[in-house]
Amino acid sequence: MKVLVYPHAMGLGGSQLNAVELAGAVRDLGHQVTVISEPGPLVQRVVDLGLEHLELPSERRRPSPTTVRRLRSLIDERGFEVVHGYEWPPGVEAYFATRRRRDVAATCTVMSMSVAPFLPADLSLAVGTAQIRRSVLEQRFRRRAGRSRHSGGGFDPGLVNLLEPPVDLVANRPGHPTDVFRAQHGLDDPADAHLLDLVVVCRLVPELKLEGVLTAVDVVGDLARELPLRLVVVGDGPARGQVEARAADANERAGRRAVVLTGALDDPRAAYAAASITLGMGGSALRSLAFGQPLIVQGEDGFFELLTPESSRTFLHQGWYGLGGDGAAALERILRDLAADEARRRDLGDFGLKLVTERFSLGGAALLQEAIYLDALERAAGGSRPRVEAVRTISGVVAYKVRRRYKRLRGTVAADDFNQLKERGNQR
Structure with a gap:
């Protein structure tokens, strides 16, 4: 043809x-x-x-x-x-x-x-x-x-x-090099080696995604004094100024660089590979699964839900998105759970990789x-x-x-x- x-x-x-x-x-x-x-x-x-x-x-x-x-x-x-x-x-x-x-x-x-x-x-x-x-x-x-x-x-x-x-499982897979990405954006300080990076890759636009990104900035800013969390926002767009302002407030509350904005990347694979936990919706959420890390699915009106074997049935039906939820409280609960349990993070990452390999190649x-x-x-x-x-x-x-x-x-x-x-x- x-x-x-x-x-x-x-x-x-x-x-x-x-x-x-x-x-x-x-x-x-x-x-x-x-x-x-x-x-x-x-x-x-x-x-x-x-x-x-x-x-x-x-x-x-x-x-x-x-x-x-x-x-x-x-x-x-x-x-x-x-x-x-x-x-x-x-x-x-x-x-x-x-x-x-x-x-x-x-x-x-x-x-x-x-x-x-x-x-x-x-x-x-x-x-x-x-x-x-x-x-x-x-x-x-x-x-x-x-x-x-x-x-x-x-x-x-x-x-x-x-x-x-x-998802292209040849181009997107665990083990993709991250050294250059980490060095370019100041994520490679040995003193920060213990930090868990929550990575979101998205366009910074007022519609659809901004609400969830701003909520994540606020939540990480509030938790950063207590938990080893860092939010890495990969993307650009007309709402970047809003995100930067909110990130500055979050970093001031945290007393450290808890939120990092990298700008847009033509090839975001290194960002996905550098993540300890990913946050996303739609195709970005699916692509992140190919790197073997746990996924928090973001939607609108306060929707945040962790991908698990139980919740996967919902996402396979309705898509990698949702409407309505507890907002910041839900995201905080999920992050506390993941930060405290390395074995659970590993198991959920393995589950997501298996799912994307078997169904979304x-x-x-x-x-x-x-x-x-x-x-x-x-x-x-x-x-x-x-x-x-x-x-x-x-x-x-x-x-x-x-x-x-x-x-x-x-x-x-x-x-x-x-x-x-x-x-x-x-x-x-």
């Missing part, structure tokens, strides 16, 4: 990193894979994997008729058989670039915590958790039940696939992705694509854009409801 992979962005982030790594793994199965995207740090990762990269302009509407025309011309010129968009705007563009063709299929992967309801029901879709898949199927079933059986469209559960975020995900592509091609060749889905999608996108513009005019936050484009600050 000739596959064109289209990530929604190329800044450091879980969805786009999955897109690039999975593109390389599918190529390794014997397919021709090209990546098309705007510029960004992850373009170098594409190059390092030996994949061809085609560039889109950063300043463009999302979704855009111009991008759809560009995709169509590439299909004609290069013979692409599959166009794979990550998150909803590339997914919509891939759909309209291919919908009049029976020799080309579009697929879409959504790794966000919700799926835009206006995505076409006849678009091959992959989502990251069983809970989200069930939600999409229920939504589409209700929509189908409320529609006249003569109005077109269809409800096909086989079009909604579960593809959990994969990149090689296994590539085989599943290949099957999704083949199924999408078979469907494209064998059936018509109802016009009602195209019309409904256009109407849904227009309505969504109008609502966002109205919110901006009223001065309310216009964060994207469905994906991490909200972190990039260049939406239209």
Whole structure:
């Protein structure tokens, strides 16, 4: 197959990193894979994997008729058989670039915590958790039940696939070198050798993650006089000033450098490997498991929960995230427990490594992705694509854009409801 992979962005982030790594793994199965995207740090990762990269302009509407025309011309010129968009705007563009063709299929992967309801029901879709898949199927079933059986469209559960975020277990594994990372950020003082490093790797943005990071800063600052804890925050973004200010207060209370901000790292593997305990959500949480350390899953509204054999069932269903909890009190309880019990830390690290190895390997995900592509091609060749889905999608996108513009005019936050484009600050 000739596959064109289209990530929604190329800044450091879980969805786009999955897109690039999975593109390389599918190529390794014997397919021709090209990546098309705007510029960004992850373009170098594409190059390092030996994949061809085609560039889109950063300043463009999302979704855009111009991008759809560009995709169509590439299909004609290069013979692409599959166009794979990550998150909803590339997914919509891939759909309209291919919908009049029976020799080309579009697929879409959504790794966000919700799926835009206006995505076409006849678009091959992959989502990251069983809970989200069930939600999409229920939504589409209700929509189908409320529609006249003569109005077109269809409800096909086989079009909604579960593809959990994969982890490259060759690149991410215990024993990754940490000496340079520790030296660069002042973490290698022999006097601090007894400290347990709680490491979080994330974008420092107001949405989704900031609440948990600030709570962690406060909790470690309060516990640092009593327990050998140090928080290492790896990342950058518009909320960095808030985190720095809170960290300064925490360090003053602790009487030592209990919270360290490293800034963003193009390759955060050394940070994960240097951790005694990791804190994270989504793809970052999964990637951290590959380094064999215990994981605290962070969510919103005070959610913190330790990954254990018992709690793993929840995360395997709903994803590596949660809503609601005891906030600082919950995190303090978890950290006290882990700090006091080295054997428990070791056992939980071993459990997490076994879990990610058995269920989230990149090689296994590539085989599943290949099957999704083949199924999408078979469907494209064998059936018509109802016009009602195209019309409904256009109407849904227009309505969504109008609502966002109205919110901006009223001065309310216009964060994207469905994906991490909200972190990039260049939406239209």
